[in-house]
Amino acid sequence: TPLENIRNFSIVAHIDHGKSTLADRLIQSTKTVADRDMKEQMLDSMDIERERGITIKAQTVRINYTADDGQDYVLNLIDTPGHVDFAYEVSRSMRAVEGSLLVVDSTQGVEAQTLANVYHAIDADHEIVPVLNKIDLPAADCDRVAEQIEDVIGIDASEAIRVSAKTGIGIKETLEAIVTRLPAPKGSLDAPLKAMLVDSWYDSYLGVIVLVRIMDGQLKKGDRVRMMQNGSVHHVDRIGVFRPAMTEIDVLGPGEIGFLTASIKQVRDTRVGDTITHEKKGTDKALPGFKPAQPVVFCGLFPVDAAEFEDLRDSIEKLALNDASFSFEMETSAALGFGFRCGFLGLLHLEVIRDRIEREYDIDLITTAPSVIYDIHMKDGTVEQLHNPADMPDLTYVDHIEEPRIKATILVPDEYLGDVLKLCQDRRGMQLDLTYAGSRAMVVYDLPLNEVVFDFYDRLKSVTKGYASFDYAMIGYRTDALVKMSILVNDEPVDALSTMVHRDRAETRGRAMVEKLKDLIPRHMFKIPIQAAIGGKVIARETLSAMRKDVTAKCYGGDATRKKKLLEKQKAGKKKMRQFGKVDIPQEAFISALKMD
Ligand code: GDP
Ligand code: MG
Numbered sequence: 001t002p003l004e005n006i007r008n009f010s011i012v013a014h015i016d017h018g019k020s021t022l023a024d025r026l027i028q029s030t031k032t033v034a035d036r037d038m039k040e041q042m043l044d045s046m047d048i049e050r051e052r053g054i055t056i057k058a059q060t061v062r063i064n065y066t067a068d069d070g071q072d073y074v075l076n077l078i079d080t081p082g083h084v085d086f087a088y089e090v091s092r093s094m095r096a097v098e099g100s101l102l103v104v105d106s107t108q109g110v111e112a113q114t115l116a117n118v119y120h121a122i123d124a125d126h127e128i129v130p131v132l133n134k135i136d137l138p139a140a141d142c143d144r145v146a147e148q149i150e151d152v153i154g155i156d157a158s159e160a161i162r163v164s165a166k167t168g169i170g171i172k173e174t175l176e177a178i179v180t181r182l183p184a185p186k187g188s189l190d191a192p193l194k195a196m197l198v199d200s201w202y203d204s205y206l207g208v209i210v211l212v213r214i215m216d217g218q219l220k221k222g223d224r225v226r227m228m229q230n231g232s233v234h235h236v237d238r239i240g241v242f243r244p245a246m247t248e249i250d251v252l253g254p255g256e257i258g259f260l261t262a263s264i265k266q267v268r269d270t271r272v273g274d275t276i277t278h279e280k281k282g283t284d285k286a287l288p289g290f291k292p293a294q295p296v297v298f299c300g301l302f303p304v305d306a307a308e309f310e311d312l313r314d315s316i317e318k319l320a321l322n323d324a325s326f327s328f329e330m331e332t333s334a335a336l337g338f339g340f341r342c343g344f345l346g347l348l349h350l351e352v353i354r355d356r357i358e359r360e361y362d363i364d365l366i367t368t369a370p371s372v373i374y375d376i377h378m379k380d381g382t383v384e385q386l387h388n389p390a391d392m393p394d395l396t397y398v399d400h401i402e403e404p405r406i407k408a409t410i411l412v413p414d415e416y417l418g419d420v421l422k423l424c425q426d427r428r429g430m431q432l433d434l435t436y437a438g439s440r441a442m443v444v445y446d447l448p449l450n451e452v453v454f455d456f457y458d459r460l461k462s463v464t465k466g467y468a469s470f471d472y473a474m475i476g477y478r479t480d481a482l483v484k485m486s487i488l489v490n491d492e493p494v495d496a497l498s499t500m501v502h503r504d505r506a507e508t509r510g511r512a513m514v515e516k517l518k519d520l521i522p523r524h525m526f527k528i529p530i531q532a533a534i535g536g537k538v539i540a541r542e543t544l545s546a547m548r549k550d551v552t553a554k555c556y557g558g559d560a561t562r563k564k565k566l567l568e569k570q571k572a573g574k575k576k577m578r579q580f581g582k583v584d585i586p587q588e589a590f591i592s593a594l595k596m597d
Pocket of ligand 1: 013014015016017018019020021022133134135136137163164165166167
């Protein structure tokens with residue numbers, strides 16, 4: 001297809017504003033999929049995520065469209081779920097296309113993810129066409145929302161398209177706008193092959209499938225290609241496009257988006273953002289800006305049952321094969337035994353992996369507190385990266401500690417603003433900005449990532465009854481007065497409960513933790529002291545009193561089956577616990593103890 005007849009675009013939106021529905025209508029109205037094969041949410045990324053695991057981030061579809069000018073166009077839509085954990089992947093996909101449809105629900109207006117996603121589009125120099133969706137609803141207020149787009153985002157919304165993705169109003173106009181308002185891609189057919197690796201995922205029949213955008217040159221079946229990042233060479237055995245089903249074709253030219261397979265075994269060998277060229281007569285200039293996604297949140301994963309350690313290793317290795325941004329190394333904990341210290345892009349990523357291990361591999365896990373990476377500046381001038389509070393070096397050698405910070409953007413209806421400000425303040429936030437857009441406030445805070453990784457989002461949702469939207473970006477490291485707080489149960493330190501906290505918050509945090517643990521740990525035959533300490537100094541203490549009778553005592557020794565049942569129950573309960581010295585600590589204690597109310 002000649003360049004001038006190609007348009008590549010993405011759709012950016014806040015969740016539920018109608019991105020998937022609009023994609024469906026575009027696919028359906030152009031007969032890309034026969035009506036009888038049409039099912040709702042053709043491109044729904046979360047579904048794909050569920051089916052294929054978290055590794056799939058971009059979905060594409062190639063649409064053929066005959067425009068009002070009588071010409072045939074190829075429209076390539078790349079869809080990405082705009083979750084903050086995958087910001088790097090989103091920004092890469094954005095660089096593979098020239099324009100975006102900015103979908104805003106005309107009954108709701110601009111939300112935090114609208115902003116975060118549209119900034120990716122602006123960074124990628126996109127032409128942006130605003131689309132006001134859901135105009136079939138009585139609450140639609142297009143003028144207000146158009147004005148808000150101009151005020152808050154600063155792009156012209158005077159020619160926003162008014163659409164109902166549900167009923168089909170404005171779909172034709174949207175297709176025409178893609179053709180007339182978005183630029184055609186640039187690229188040279190004669191230049192050496194330069195293709196951007198947009199995404200990749202594992203398919204059990206075809207091996208790794210690589211989504212590419214051809215910048216220059218041509219890619220053909222049978223070509224030998226080189227991944228410029230690691231120099232590996234592969235024989236291309238298939239190329240094709242998504243309609244949205246995979247369809248093989250013979251050649252992909254400049255400006256086009258499609259896939260290749262090359263008997264690649266591991267997703268790890270195909271890094272998002274890499275440049276692919278021919279083995280011979282290739283380019284020596286890789287596309288700029290390659291930076292592999294780095295894990296930012298770490299936690300320990302341990303089997304509840306120590307005998308399942310090898311199964312856990314197996315499951316983690318399998319998951320890592322298909323997820324280049326998930327890292328792991330073996331860890332031994334005095335309290336928890338053998339396990340793994342794992343790195344994730346964010347909390348969603350952590351949850352998905354943990355759930356998959358529990359569900360697909362049927363292993364009960366103890367997850368330790370998520371932690372960020374601290375830079376420990378030693379007195380001798382060296383810097384150590386601390387991934388695990390348990391490894392904190394002796395303070396006498398430490399000069400200062402730096403922690404990662406984020407810039408958080410929160411949009412919230414007026415009436416909840418006070419609660420949001422309090423929450424951010426409580427989490428050591430520094431306000432950067434506070435503006436209004438209609439009846440909603442936009443608050444921008446500089447917050448320690450450490451204070452956000454655990455339950456910030458849950459708290460935000462609960463104090464605003466779900467009306468706030470939230471997004472964040474990393475902004476760098478800064479020094480603060482951080483200390484390691486240890487938890488001692490029955491005078492034994494439980495390393496898996498160690499956390500890094502700010503000195504000023506340590507006491508409150510420590511008090512809250514020991515109180516929680518007191519409720520979470522069942523009573524034993526003896527008294528159990530539960531303490532929080534910094535260095536050797538105890539800052540909070542509770543005592544769990546001894547149990548008076550054993551559970552079966554009240555059965556009067558008579559009913560044998562009832563007694564047996566009770567003992568079985570007790571045993572089943574025990575399985576979910578770990579022994580620390582003489583004390584059983586239930587699995588959920590490790591997470592619950594850290595939640596802050
Ligand atoms: P996404 O999260 O942006 O992909 O949003 P979806 O496409 O899944 O849409 C979210 C909800 O809004 C679904 O229940 C849709 O049926 C509904 N929806 C989407 N577009 C429209 C529209 O134009 N009008 C109305 N009334 N509902 C819509
Ligand atoms: Mg969707």
